[in-house]
Amino acid sequence: MTAPRPLSSLLIAGGGPAGWGFAALLSQRLQGAAPEISVMETGAPTIPDIVSTLPSIRTFHAALGLADADAIRRCSGSFKLGERFEDFSGAGSSAFLPYGEIGAGIGPVRFHQQLARLSDGVSSPAYAEYALATRAAADNRFAPPAKDPRSFLSTLDYGFHLDADAYTTLLREIAVRNGVKVLHDEAGAIDYGNDGRIASIRLTAGEPVAADFFVDATPDGRIVRKLCSGGWRADPPLPFDRVACMRRPQDGTVPPFTTNRAMPAGWLRQIPLAGSLHNKLTFASDYLDDGQASAMLGSDSIDFADHACGFRPAPWQANCLAIGPAAWRLDPLAAADMHLVASAGERFMRLLPHAGSSAAEASEYNRLFCEEIATARDFARLFQRCQSRGEPVWKAARKTPVSNELAHALALFESRGRIARRENLVHDETRWIAAFLAMGVRPRNHDPQAGALGRRALTERTARIAEMARQSAESMPGHDRMLARIAAGGSTP
Amino acid sequence: MSDNRVRRVLIIGGGTAGWMTAAALSNGLQGLELDIQLVESETIGTVGVGESTIPHIRYFNASLGIDESDFVRRTRATYKLAIEFRDWNRIGDRYMHPFGAFGTPGSEIGFHHHWTRVGGAHRAGPLDAFSLPIAMARRNRFAPPATDPSSPLSTYSYAYQFDAGLYARYLREYAETRGVTRTEGRIREIELQQESGFAEAVILDDGRRIAADFFIDCSGFRGLVIEQAMQAGYDDWSHWLPCDRAIALPSASTDEFPPYTRATALEAGWAWRIPLQHRVGNGHVYASAFMDDSRAEALLREQLEGEPLAQPNRLRFLAGKRRQQWVRNCVSIGLSSGFLEPLESTSIHLIQAAIGNLLDLFPTGAWDPADTAEFNRIMDVEYTRVRDFLILHYKATSRTDTEFWVYCRNMDIPDSLASKIELFRERGIVAAYEHGVFLEPSWVAVMIGQGILPERTDPRCLAYPDDRALAAMAGLRSDLAARAESMPRHTAVLDLDAAAAAAAV
Numbered sequence: 001m002t003a004p005r006p007l008s009s010l011l012i013a014g015g016g017p018a019g020w021g022f023a024a025l026l027s028q029r030l031q032g033a034a035p036e037i038s039v040m041e042t043g044a045p046t047i048p049d050i051v052s053t054l055p056s057i058r059t060f061h062a063a064l065g066l067a068d069a070d071a072i073r074r075c076s077g078s079f080k081l082g083e084r085f086e087d088f089s090g091a092g093s094s095a096f097l098p099y100g101e102i103g104a105g106i107g108p109v110r111f112h113q114q115l116a117r118l119s120d121g122v123s124s125p126a127y128a129e130y131a132l133a134t135r136a137a138a139d140n141r142f143a144p145p146a147k148d149p150r151s152f153l154s155t156l157d158y159g160f161h162l163d164a165d166a167y168t169t170l171l172r173e174i175a176v177r178n179g180v181k182v183l184h185d186e187a188g189a190i191d192y193g194n195d196g197r198i199a200s201i202r203l204t205a206g207e208p209v210a211a212d213f214f215v216d217a218t219p220d221g222r223i224v225r226k227l228c229s230g231g232w233r234a235d236p237p238l239p240f241d242r243v244a245c246m247r248r249p250q251d252g253t254v255p256p257f258t259t260n261r262a263m264p265a266g267w268l269r270q271i272p273l274a275g276s277l278h279n280k281l282t283f284a285s286d287y288l289d290d291g292q293a294s295a296m297l298g299s300d301s302i303d304f305a306d307h308a309c310g311f312r313p314a315p316w317q318a319n320c321l322a323i324g325p326a327a328w329r330l331d332p333l334a335a336a337d338m339h340l341v342a343s344a345g346e347r348f349m350r351l352l353p354h355a356g357s358s359a360a361e362a363s364e365y366n367r368l369f370c371e372e373i374a375t376a377r378d379f380a381r382l383f384q385r386c387q388s389r390g391e392p393v394w395k396a397a398r399k400t401p402v403s404n405e406l407a408h409a410l411a412l413f414e415s416r417g418r419i420a421r422r423e424n425l426v427h428d429e430t431r432w433i434a435a436f437l438a439m440g441v442r443p444r445n446h447d448p449q450a451g452a453l454g455r456r457a458l459t460e461r462t463a464r465i466a467e468m469a470r471q472s473a474e475s476m477p478g479h480d481r482m483l484a485r486i487a488a489g490g491s492t493p
Numbered sequence: 494m495s496d497n498r499v500r501r502v503l504i505i506g507g508g509t510a511g512w513m514t515a516a517a518l519s520n521g522l523q524g525l526e527l528d529i530q531l532v533e534s535e536t537i538g539t540v541g542v543g544e545s546t547i548p549h550i551r552y553f554n555a556s557l558g559i560d561e562s563d564f565v566r567r568t569r570a571t572y573k574l575a576i577e578f579r580d581w582n583r584i585g586d587r588y589m590h591p592f593g594a595f596g597t598p599g600s601e602i603g604f605h606h607h608w609t610r611v612g613g614a615h616r617a618g619p620l621d622a623f624s625l626p627i628a629m630a631r632r633n634r635f636a637p638p639a640t641d642p643s644s645p646l647s648t649y650s651y652a653y654q655f656d657a658g659l660y661a662r663y664l665r666e667y668a669e670t671r672g673v674t675r676t677e678g679r680i681r682e683i684e685l686q687q688e689s690g691f692a693e694a695v696i697l698d699d700g701r702r703i704a705a706d707f708f709i710d711c712s713g714f715r716g717l718v719i720e721q722a723m724q725a726g727y728d729d730w731s732h733w734l735p736c737d738r739a740i741a742l743p744s745a746s747t748d749e750f751p752p753y754t755r756a757t758a759l760e761a762g763w764a765w766r767i768p769l770q771h772r773v774g775n776g777h778v779y780a781s782a783f784m785d786d787s788r789a790e791a792l793l794r795e796q797l798e799g800e801p802l803a804q805p806n807r808l809r810f811l812a813g814k815r816r817q818q819w820v821r822n823c824v825s826i827g828l829s830s831g832f833l834e835p836l837e838s839t840s841i842h843l844i845q846a847a848i849g850n851l852l853d854l855f856p857t858g859a860w861d862p863a864d865t866a867e868f869n870r871i872m873d874v875e876y877t878r879v880r881d882f883l884i885l886h887y888k889a890t891s892r893t894d895t896e897f898w899v900y901c902r903n904m905d906i907p908d909s910l911a912s913k914i915e916l917f918r919e920r921g922i923v924a925a926y927e928h929g930v931f932l933e934p935s936w937v938a939v940m941i942g943q944g945i946l947p948e949r950t951d952p953r954c955l956a957y958p959d960d961r962a963l964a965a966m967a968g969l970r971s972d973l974a975a976r977a978e979s980m981p982r983h984t985a986v987l988d989l990d991a992a993a994a995a996a997a998v
Contacts, residue, residue: 006952032956107556108521108853351922352952360919363912368925408870411863418853421871423927448855451524 004354007035011211013187013201015041017051017164018324018341019217020171021060025345027178028064030352035212038181039172040201042218049245050278051167052080052258052271053159053338054427055099060342064174068144068160069491074170075162076273078483079142079256081133083335085438087262088387095438096257098133100145100157102430103465109450112417112433114458116446127437130465132156135473142256142479144492152468153475159335161258161271161278183209187218190226195357197318198227212355214320221326227317234310235377236401238331238384239284239393240266244293246302250277256479260333260383263296264391269332274483280332282307284393309380311373316362321348328373331380336426343372343426372424378406379427379435385410386439410441417443499822499856500528503695503705505680505718507533509657510827510844511711512664513553514851519671520557521852531668532676532695532703538806544657544774545573545754545767545838547930548592548650553845557667567663569770570655571987572635572752574626576838578942579757583891588619588942589753590837591626593649594934597969605937606921606950611962613946620941622970625649628977630753635983645976652838654754654767654774676703680712683722691822692718707856710825714832719815719825726816727831733884733906734812735783735897736762736834740790741776741806745799752983756836757796758890760784761897764796765835770989772802778834783897810834814876819868822860824851831876836886839879842930846875871928878929881910882939889914889943914945921947 010026012019023039061071071077082098089095103111112127119126128134132155136142146153176182188202200208201223216223250272259270266283281293294302308329315327323344330336347368351361384397385406402410409420413436419429427435486492502518504511515531554564564570575591596604604623611617621627626649629635639646669675678697686693694704695718710718719725731737746768755766762779777793790805814831818824826847833839850871854864888906892898906914913924913936923936954962 004949006955030953033953349953351920354949354952358920360916361922364916364922364924408863408866411861412867415861415863416854416857418867420867421874421928444861445856445858447853448522448525448857449852451522451857453524 004356006033007212007353007355009211010035010037010213010215011201011209012037012039012215012217013042013223014217014219014324014326015039015168015172016217016219016324017168017171017338019215020168020175021338021341022215022217022323022345022348023175023180024064024171024178025060025342026349027175027180029345029349031178033352034179036181037175037179038183038209038211039175040183040185040187040203040209042185042187049164050247050271050273050280051075051160051162051164051338052269052332052335053162054335055157055159056339056342057159058157060338063342064171066170066174067491069486071160071162071167071170072274072483072486075160075166076275077160077162078254078272078274079479080159080161080258081137081142081156081256082131082258083333084137084257084259085262085383086259088260088267088383088389088438089440090388090390093440096128096134096137097431097434097438098128098131098137099159099431100131100133101155102127102434103130103462106453107449109447109453110417110429110433112437113447113450114453114462116417116443117450117453118455118458118462128434130462130469131434132469132472133158135469136476137255137257139473140253140255140479141473141476142482143476152472158256161273163273187222190223195318196227198223198320212319213353216320216322216326217324219325221312221322224312224315224317224320224322224326227320231312232310233313234308235381237308238400239286239396240282241307242283242285242290242293242304243307244281244283244290244297244302244304245279246297246299247273247276247278248299249275251275253480254483258335262387262389262394265393274487282332287393309377311370311377313370314362314366315369316358316365318362319353319358321365327369330373330376331384333383334376334380334426336376336379339426340373340376344369368424371422372426374403374405375422375424376426378403378409379432381406382410382432382435383439386436386441388440410436413441413443415443416445416447418447497859499525499706501705502527502529502707502709503703504529504531504709504711505695506537506711506713506827506829507531507661507665507675508711508713508827509661509841510829511709512661512668513841513844514709514711514826514848515668515673516557516664516671517553517848517852518855519668519673522855523671525855525857529668529673530676530703530705531673532678532680532697534677534679536679544769545576545654545765545835546652546841547838548652549842549845549930550652553848559667564663565653565655565987568653568655568659570653571750571768571770572983573652573654573754574630574635574649575753577630577753577755578886578939579755580892581756581758581763581886581890582942582944584894586942588938589621589624589627589630590935590938590942591624591630591649592651593624593626595620595623595937598645598648602951602953603921603923603933603937605941606947606954607957607962608966609921609947610950610954611959611966617963617966618970620938623966623973625973625976626651628973629980630751632977632980633749633751633983634977634980635752635986636980645972651752654769656769656771657841676701680717683718685722689821690723692722706822708823709851710823710829711827713828714810716815716825716829718823719818719820719829723820723823725818725820725825727811728814728816729811730813730880731811733880733904734834734887735780735900736778737809737811738781738786738789739776739778739808739810739834740786740793741774741808742793742797742804743772743802744775744797745802746771746773747798750984750987750989754838758892759792760788760895762789763836764793766796766798770987773799778836780897783895783900812880814873814880817869818847818872819865822856824868826851830872833876833879833883836883837879837931839930843875843879846930847872874929877907877909878926878931881907881913882931882935884910885914885939886943889940889945891944914940917947918945919948921950
């Protein structure tokens with residue numbers, strides 16, 4: 001038996017945060033065993049976008065050796081302690097979905113079950129208030145979490161808001177520094193080998209670029225599409241089928257969180273950067289036309305695009321892996337794009353193929369990808385399913401079919417506040433709990449094991465946690481001050 | 494609080510499952526102020542096959558606040574670091590499935606990739622040589638793992654081999670102290686509510702009637718409530734796991750107390766050897782379609798290393814799982830919920846998993862189908878993952894010496910297992926999952942032990958040239974051997990005289 005040959009070359013078609021994030025991660029982590037990696041910066045730029053991430057971005061940046069201060073400084077960035085939801089449970093309602101820990105469990109009894117035990121019912125403001133992130137966000141404060149696990153300040157977690165173009169440039173720099181090559185050209189025709197695998201991709205001028213393995217990070221999946229069995233799996237369409245994006249300069253306080261505000265025909269997602277506010281209106285074109293949307297946003301320079309979600313159930317085909325928009329399009333409420341890019345990179349490295357057939361690796365990748373993407377999709381769908389607005393379009397959103405898994409997760413949470421067991425979660429259990437509660441879902445019963453906890457001790461304990469959250473938040477500097485310090489060349493403590 | 498709150502819980506059947514459940518509920522659900530009763534009959538024997546366990550049992554005991562040394566003394570337990578499999582791939586082969594990973598901890602590329610790439614057993618020596626718990630087991634050594642995660646002595650875990658009858662008695666005391674009441678009696682009949690089909694009461698042989706709101710069926714194979722009254726149905730897996738009978742026969746202890754369980758493949762099944770403090774548990778699990786009872790007993794007697802201490806105990810079963818393990822107001826735990834042969838010591842673990850899920854999902858108000866669905870969904874995953882792991886031992890064999898092994902080699906297997914085998918054979922990767930009992934090191938041990946060697950390994954291994962890798966392996970091997978050698982003997986740790994004295998009190 002001849003030894004299988006390792007990959008000697010990998011061609012990534014399409015740049016963007018997905019293509020460059022993937023290239024940067026592989027080039028950084030595969031040192032010594034890395035194939036030659038090239039990126040073909042192809043495809044028209046998508047609408048100007050912004051990266052609003054989950055806390056898992058920190059692991060990704062650590063793997064790249066990227067410091068928070070550099071990411072913030074280079075990408076007009078800000079810190080993100082969670083997401084605020086306004087008017088989703090009717091006008092005037094507001095709920096915060098914090099990152100990091102919320103309260104503290106006692107043995108098998110989760111914190112929200114302790115609150116339920118005390119009040120025979122648990123509501124979202126009460127629950128989220130026990131998170132340091134909620135308290136800090138309310139006061140526009142930020143400091144990175146303490147490393148000492150005994151400190152209450154260690155319970156914090158955070159993501160980022162980053163300008164997508166600047167972030168792409170930053171990731172490209174890391175990749176290029178690690179030896180990744182850049183080809184500035186369009187992907188043209190595909191040459192196939194006898195075995196149905198891609199042999200090379202042609203540049204505009206017709207010159208073929210050969211590689212052992214190809215990554216499709218194009219905005220439209222133009223490479224993988226031609227190989228694909230399995231195709232694209234569209235989510236049951238919500239009435240919100242169009243997006244309008246615009247960025248407005250803005251001085252003053254930069255809030256350390258993303259805000260989502262429900263409106264009669266859609267919702268507005270506002271992501272704060274240093275010096276500007278990015279607005280993304282996702283709306284139902286049956287109820288609001290582009291002109292009305294422009295008027296609502298109060299601007300003429302708006303980019304419009306159609307909006308539909310779905311994913312490719314088999315993104316790894318032969319010697320081609322699709323990532324980013326070529327493999328998934330998620331509702332913005334999932335905030336999971338960079339999480340999934342990093343996860344695709346880690347999974348690809350664990351399954352790193354050889355130059356020959358990789359059918360076994362592909363099927364394992366695709367199996368895990370489907371599980372993972374479905375949890376992100378369902379998490380975003382939860383908000384549409386559980387909001388309680390009265391307009392016809394929101395009623396229609398509520399009635400749009402959801403997956404069996406989400407239907408079960410909701411039924412189980414309504415029954416007893418428990419999160420159904422599932423694997424490859426993008427959003428951890430605490431975030432699922434906080435999201436259900438933020439949308440006003442109230443469990444009918446609580447955890448039977450909570451009953452053994454004495455009421456008095458529990459009351460004291462929860463009061464102490466609330467007080468620690470309040471005090472710890474007050475000890476943190478203002479988010480603006482932190483950003484100013486970073487802008488002036490400082491680092492985060 | 495609603496009126497339909499559960500107040501009275503009736504556990505049907507003692508034995509390991511019944512008393513583990515009683516103990517865990519009386520401790521974990523104190524806040525619900527339940528009235529917990531257990532009905533059992535001394536005239537019905539318990540199976541008590543599950544004498545060998547996996548490390549999870551320690552968390553169960555810890556959650557009850559049980560003191561380990563007390564538990565070891567009272568159940569006449571020994572420590573367990575591994576299972577040894579003999580004659581499974583080929584007659585004369587042996588390998589161990591240890592409670593711990595191979596190689597050095599914390600490396601990103603699994604050790605078996607390096608080991609395979611440098612030429613496997615031929616050049617590096619058997620995979621077994623690169624596991625500390627195996628090195629300890631082979632030398633009859635035992636010490637608890639270190640708590641500092643950076644220490645190589647922290648990289649293994651351990652379980653127990655104990656007398657299941659004594660364990661049940663121990664937990665009975667525990668449960669009775671916490672208010673569980675035991676009723677002696679045989680069940681004649683289950684009363685169901687006419688419209689809802691919910692169980693309402695059991696009637697005993699002597700006419701006594703015990704009513705309850707919630708029933709936990711620990712009645713064993715028969716499934717008195719879950720099957721006979723609720724008709725939950727049974728998924729028959731015997732085409733994949735054809736063994737359907739067992740003979741158990743304890744024998745006198747030998748001089749050594751190996752800290753591991755042994756499973757020796759025979760003509761149409763396999764024999765277990767489980768060393769306890771006061772006896773050795775032996776048994777033969779076999780397929781009646783391929784072997785008659787007298788031959789099975791003769792083969793078992795050949796395996797004994799000491800004098801038999803009792804008459805053989807014969808059991809019949811059907812591999813599979815109750816289709817719904819929770820139906821209306823009845824949950825099945827233990828053998829009433831399904832049967833998977835004790836090849837990987839999972840019987841008690843499956844009891845424990847069911848109890849854990851029941852504690853989480855115990856009804857506190859109106860009946861909710863979502864709770865039941867979650868329980869059944871989780872237990873389905875637990876059972877099918879254990880099932881696949883067991884089938885692997887039979888399917889991946891080179892044996893053709895009997896019809897039984899030829900059948901196993903050629904049988905169809907579940908797709909979920911076929912893809913796991915293919916992924917490992919092609920690329921040395923263990924399919925990743927988060928829930929379910931056996932993690933990557935277990936699959937690696939059994940895949941390689943059963944002769945499935947990866948055709949391709951992780952390309953990142955290329956960063957380590959052959960000679961460097963081989964030298965590192967040789968160093969690791971002698972380091973592990975030296976560490977094991979320096980540990981106390983298992984018998985010394987057990988302190989048998991003190992244990993016997995305590996048991997005699």
